[in-house]
Amino acid sequence: xxxxxxxxxxxxxxxxxxxxxxxxxxxxxxxxxxxxxxxxxxxxxxxxxxxxxxxxxxxxxxxxxxxxxxxxxxxxxxxxxxxxxxxxxxxxxxxxxxxxxxxxxxxxxxxxxxxxxxxxxxxxxxxxxxxxxxxxxxxxxxxxxxxxxxxxxxxxxxxxxxxxxxxxxxxxxxxxxxxxxxxxxxxxxxxxxxxxxxxxxxxxxxxxxxxxxxxxxxxxxxxxxxxxxxxxxxxxxxxxxxxxxxxxxxxxxxxxxxxxxxxxxxxxxxxxxxxxxxxxxxxxxxxxxxxxxxxxxxxxxxxxxxxxxxxxxxxxxxxxxxxxxxxxxxxxxxxxxxxxxxxxxxxxxxxxxxxxx
Ligand code: KG4
Ligand code: ZN
Numbered sequence: 001x002x003x004x005x006x007x008x009x010x011x012x013x014x015x016x017x018x019x020x021x022x023x024x025x026x027x028x029x030x031x032x033x034x035x036x037x038x039x040x041x042x043x044x045x046x047x048x049x050x051x052x053x054x055x056x057x058x059x060x061x062x063x064x065x066x067x068x069x070x071x072x073x074x075x076x077x078x079x080x081x082x083x084x085x086x087x088x089x090x091x092x093x094x095x096x097x098x099x100x101x102x103x104x105x106x107x108x109x110x111x112x113x114x115x116x117x118x119x120x121x122x123x124x125x126x127x128x129x130x131x132x133x134x135x136x137x138x139x140x141x142x143x144x145x146x147x148x149x150x151x152x153x154x155x156x157x158x159x160x161x162x163x164x165x166x167x168x169x170x171x172x173x174x175x176x177x178x179x180x181x182x183x184x185x186x187x188x189x190x191x192x193x194x195x196x197x198x199x200x201x202x203x204x205x206x207x208x209x210x211x212x213x214x215x216x217x218x219x220x221x222x223x224x225x226x227x228x229x230x231x232x233x234x235x236x237x238x239x240x241x242x243x244x245x246x247x248x249x250x251x252x253x254x255x256x257x258x259x260x261x262x263x264x265x266x267x268x269x270x271x272x273x274x275x276x277x278x279x280x281x282x283x284x285x286x287x288x289x290x291x292x293x294x295x296x297x298x299x300x301x302x303x304x305x306x307x308x309x310x311x312x313x314x315x316x317x318x319x320x321x322x323x324x325x326x327x328x329x330x331x332x333x334x335x336x337x338x339x340x341x342x343x344x345x346x347x348x349x350x351x352x353x354x355x356x357x
Contacts, residue, residue, distance in 0.1 A: 001019070001020045001082045001083065001334070002017060002018070002019055002020075002035075002079045002080060002081050002082050002083075003017070003018050003020060003081070003082065003083045003084075003085055003330040003333050003334055003337075004016075004017050004072070004081045004083070004084050004085070004106070004330070005017075005018070005084070005085040005086065005117070005326040005327070005329035005330035005333055006065075006084070006085070006086045006087065006099045006102060006103045006326055006329065007086075007087045007099065007119075007122075007324055007325065007326040007328075007329045008061045008065070008087065008091075008095050008096065008098050008099030008102075009087045009089070009090070009091025009092065009095060009096055009099070009119045009149075009324065010052055010057065010091055010092055010095060010148065010149060010324060011041070011042040011043070011045075011046055011052045011057045011060075011095075012039050012040070012041055012042065012323070012324040012325070013039070013040040013042070013060065013061050013064040013065060013068050014037070014038065014039045014040075014068070014324060014325050014326035014327075014329070015036075015038050015065070015068045015069050015071075015072040015326050016034065016036060016037040016038070016072060016325065016326035016327040016329070016330050017034075017035045017036045017072055017073070017075075017076040017079065017081070017330070018032050018033060018034050018035060018327060018330040018331065018334075019032075019033040019035055019079075020032055020033075020334050021033060029133060029135065030128075030334070032128055032129060032327075032330070032331050032334070034129065034327050035075070035076035035077065035079065036071070036072040036073075036074075036075035036076040037072075037325055037326065037327040038068045038071045038072045038075065038326075039324070039325050039326070040064045040067070040068050042056075042057060042060045042064075043188065043189060045060060046188060047187060047188045049188075051178060051179075051182075051188065052092070052148075054092040054093075054094050054095060055094060057092060057094075057095050058092075058094035058095050058097075058098050061095055061098040061099065062098055065098070065099070065102045069102075069106075072326075081110060081112060082112070083112060083113055083114075083115065083333065083334075083337055083342075084103050084106055084107050084110075084112050084113070084114045084115070084333075085114075085115050085116075085117050085329050085330050085332070085333020085334075085336070085337075086099055086100055086103035086114065086115075086116060086117065086329070086333075086348065087099060087116075087117050087118075087119050087122065087329050088100065088116035088117060088118065088119075088348065088349070088350060088351055088354055089118065089119065089350055089351035089352050089353065089354030090118075090119055090120065090149065090150070090351070090352055090353055090354045090355070091119055091149065091350075091352060092352065093350055093352040096350035096351075096352060097350045100116075100348055100349070100350055103345075103348070104345040104348060107345045108345060113337070113342040114342065114343060114344075114345050114348055115333045115336040115337050115341050115342055115343065116336070116341070116343060116348050117329045117332045117333050117336060118332065118354055118356055119329075119354075120145050120150060120152065120154075120288075120356050121162070121332045121335075121356060122328040122329045122331070122332040123145045123147065123288030123289045123322075123328060124143045124145060124154070124156065124286055124288050124332075125328060125331045125332045125335065126288055126317040126321045126322065126325070126327070126328035126331070127286055127287075127288065127315040127316070127317050128331050129317060129318060129321050129327060129328070129331070130318060132315060134159075134284070134286075134315070136158070137283065138283050138284040138313050139156060139157055139158050139283060139284070140155055140156065140157050140280055140281070140282050140283065140284075141155075141156040141282055141283065141284035141285070141286050141313075142154070142155060142156075142165075142273060142276045142277050142280060142282040142284070142285055142286070143155075143156050143162075143285075143286040143287075143288065144269060144273045144285070144286070144287050144288070144289075144292075145287075145288045145289045146172070146173040146174060146269060146287075146288075146289045146290075146291035146292060147172060147173075147174050147289035147290045147291060147324075148172060148174035148175055148178060148189070148290055149172055149174070149175070150167070150168075150172050150289065151167060151168040151172045151173045151174075151224045151226070152164055152166070152167040152168075152356075153165045153166045153167070153222045153272060153273060153276055154356060155276070155280055155282075156286065159335050159338075160335060160339055162356040162357060164355065164356060165222040165276055166221055166222025166223040166224065166272070166276075167222075167223060167224065168223070168224040168225060168226060169223055169224070169225045170225050170226065170227035171225075171226040171227045171230060172226065173224070173226055173265050173269065173291050174189075174190075174191055174289070174290050174291045175226065176226035176227075176229055176230050176261075176265060177189070177190040177191040177194050177261070177262075177265070177291065178190035178191070179230045180194065180229070180230055180233045180234075180261050181193045181194050183230075183233055183234050183237050184197075184233075184237065184247075184249070184254060184257060184258065185247050185249075186254070186258070189290075191290060191291055191293070191294060192293070194258045194261055194262055195258075195262060195294055195295065195296065197254050197255050197258035197259075198255065198258040198259040198261075198262045198263075198296070199296075200251070200255040201255040201256055201258070201259035206252060206255075206256060209256060210236065210256060210257065210260050211260070212229060212232050212233065212236075212260050212261060212264045213228055213229055213232055213264065214229075214264050214267050214268050214271075215228045215229055215268065216268070217267065217268050217271050217272070222272055222275075222276055224268065224272070226265070229261070229264055229265070233257065233261060236257070237249070237257070241253065262294070262296060263296075265291075265297075266294075266296060266297050266300055269291075269297065270297075270300060270301055270304055273285060273301075274304065274308065274310075277310070277312065282312065283312065283313060284312060284313035284314070284315060285301070285305070285312055285313070285314050285315070286315045287301070287315065287316040287317070287322075288317060288322065289322065290322055290323040290324065291322075292316055292317070292322045293319045293322040293323055298316055301314065301316075302314065
């Protein structure tokens with residue numbers, strides 16, 4: 001089965017074509033061959049604002065979609081498409097509509113079925129890329145989805161069976177990276193910028209001098225809060241590194257603060273995920289979302305699993321499939337199609353606040 005998927009929930013315009021091949025008649029145990037996966041990033045456009053500007057992003061999607069489609073079809077060798085999948089939400093409403101309307105036009109033109117996809121489920125199922133498998137033996141799983149717009153801990157009992165255990169009450173983890181990077185003058189997107197600066201920090205040369213909060217880490221629930229961390233960085237920088245309204249901070253200080261921001265976020269994410277793993281006797285940990293592209297987060301998760309002697313299936317997508325892309329939407333689209341969620345194009349609508357069920 002060949003699926004063409006469209007992703008426009010935030011600032012990346014993505015179109016991917018995949019070939020789904022299932023072993024025997026086991027439709028849940030499939031390989032997802034990626035025939036093409038084109039992502040047109042708008043980073044340069046939004047960098048000047050230090051974050052995503054929804055109406056500008058919408059306009060860029062409109063401009064990019066026809067070109068991205070042409071590239072995706074050409075790279076895939078112009079196969080005959082069987083199904084269209086499109087991100088329905090959550091995300092920025094004007095951006096979602098742009099992708100949905102484009103998908104509807106295509107659906108009508110090619111006379112194809114269409115399935116709407118939840119962006120969070122797509123981040124989880126990105127783990128099936130590169131022949132990684134999830135079988136009934138791997139459930140229940142605890143999924144941590146951390147991106148620029150979301151921070152959620154999810155209990156996954158099977159494909160399509162989710163329960164949100166906790167989520168951020170204010171800023172998402174990626175948003176915290178983006179906003180603190182802006183305070184430090186490190187540019188957008190903040191996650192990769194903070195990660196690169198933090199990697200310059202060497203504890204042997206510089207003893208630790210600052211301690212940032214780990215918000216809600218020991219709270220009984222599974223909720224998160226990152227706005228306090230952002231505010232703590234803002235105060236720290238204003239108090240110590242502003243002279244005559246100018247940021248005056250040297251490279252070593254930047255490295256120390258970046259390292260501590262990254263570590264504070266990692267500490268909270270790992271602690272809460274492992275707490276959920278124990279409570280729900282999970283057999284897998286599944287990571288997804290742009291923030292899990294972070295090398296230090298991946299490394300520390302693996303180390304913690306070894307140190308705690310946890311016998312657990314640990315899944316994290318290849319880096320380029322952690323951040324937004326349409327290949328993950330195609331995979332999630334396949335599982336929606338299995339569930340019989342095919343819709344008439346007339347009934348597909350954006351839902352900026354769509355939640356996993
Ligand atoms: O999943 P994604 O591409 O888009 C949303 O659905 O929001 O995630 C983007 C977020 C941004 O906040 C970005 O700063 C963060 O992921 N990010 C990272 C890294 N790469 C991207 N955060 C930490 N470390 C990284 N290497
Ligand atoms: Zn995302």
